[in-house]
Amino acid sequence: MQMKSFMIDENFKELTKHQTVVMPIACYQTTINQNINGHIPLHWHDEIQFVLIVKGEAIFQVNEDWILVKEGDGLFINSGCLHMAQDKEQSGCVYICLNISPYFVVSQELYTTYVKPYIQATNLPYLYIDANEIWAKNILDAILKIYQLIEQKSQYYEIDITIQLALIWKNLIDNGFKLEYVQTEILKSQRMKQMLSWIHEHYAEKILLEDIARAGQLSRSECCRYFKRFLKCTPLNYVIDYRIQKSLSLLQQDDCNITEVAYQVGFNSTSYFIKAFRDSMNMTPLAYKKNKIHNV
Template sequence: MRKIKFDINQQLKEMTEHRTDDLSIACYKTTISEHVQGYIPLHWHDELQFVAVIQGEVLFHINEQQVAVTEGNGVFINSGMMHMAEDWSTGDPSIYLCLNVSPQSLAPAELYMKYVHPYVTATNLPYLMIEKSDSWGEQLLQNIALVRQEIEEQAPYYELNIAGAVLEIWKRLIMNGYSLEHNETEMIRSKRMKHMLMWIHQNYAEPLRLDDIAKVGQLSRAETCRNFQQILRTTPMQYVLDYRIRKSTELLRFSQRSVTEIAYEVGFNSTSYFIEQFRKMMKITPLKYRREEQKGRHDEKNEIRS
């Protein structure tokens, strides 16, 4: 049997890209004994992790705490938490489903600061047990399995089914999880970040500078960069760039404007730079993205008619 190598960098950050096609989501089955080390080594990642143990028992080490998860139960591991896993079963090898989700993909950008950021940054929520004996936990575990099934089968509209299931998972967790702890300084920082993000969403098509964003947040340039890095794991200008690309995908799908027109409409002043950055983020050129989206919609219409 081929052994799986777990790829982490010198800072112990996992280097695996957790994506499924156009979604910042991945759900895969992990058999701990198949890994080179015989266990999942200590690491961290920006994604939120939802685990459902489907065979055996797994011992997780999360921020120096040990958490044993038995078959049929699960655990939520928050963004940025150091963790490792080892087989704790005396019988068959331990196997679990692992759902990794980018925090930014859980909810629309306008709702991120209200429904995601407080939980991602809470000081008292490094992990949360998910138990099938709780009705909300049982439903959450079923949705993890549903995401895995949707990814495997890829029936029409499966991306929407996945997005809906993941949103339901998050809703159940935040409705039934911890009473969060935040200090006043953190609340002020969150409010300033919300203002900066809203301003970017309203003005992304205009020429934007770091100084402009910092002024909206009433912060220095350095503090603005620090806040973006801590909260969104990116820089202010990279966030602007990514947001422009996301807005361009809407125009490519639903308008007949040329690539050059779209590039300028979302804030780029160079078509070649737009194409370069689009390909870097989406792993495809704008024109090919448009063709594939149009073909997909055409195929879906034919299925509906038939």
């Protein structure tokens, strides 16, 4: 199954239900450039995520870090961490994505001892899974096995999946990663989510830097530092990029013209919307609209 669009709430939390049959997991294959945005947009979810790159290369952002993940390798993304992904130099990146409820990784009796400390650690937003390492290769093989089990649905495959999940987690924690818990890092993540949440809710309105900073309980200068650290851009540039993202689905509707779309997503002039769209998407909104409608 290819996920081409991400439903995200006002807190940038992904709304997709990560559930396959009766189990609180989802495992699917994704081609990054087939997403409606051309990349996987910034989001977060309660589930932990494992990624296995089966073709090409991908650049993932997790919180403020950017990670190049090569073909054959993978990535663990912890619960609650902001993340996004984009193709590396049009490599046609395809990856298997495995999302799991933290409560389903091991039995409830073992959750507090073997899972909770890891999803609460502030120094474990992600972990690179290098296929050259034995523990990592075990994880990658198990991800592929789970994907195949879901595709084939052989007898008792649900039980086989739970066995593979336990294997994945045992190899992850057996890696010997030293856990840390820093309250300031938790606060930084919360403030960034608050500011993104505010933008998500008010993107169609007039937005000032002061508004964004206030949402994160920060000064204007500190707000800019947060965005530079996490997203490598200014707050207002991010607003423009987000408005363009929101315009994509509207442009695919037959009954919306360019001017209507521009004002619906918060631009106060059609010409500025066209310029910003062209700078971001390398085509005009009209060209994008014609191309998408033609290919439906």
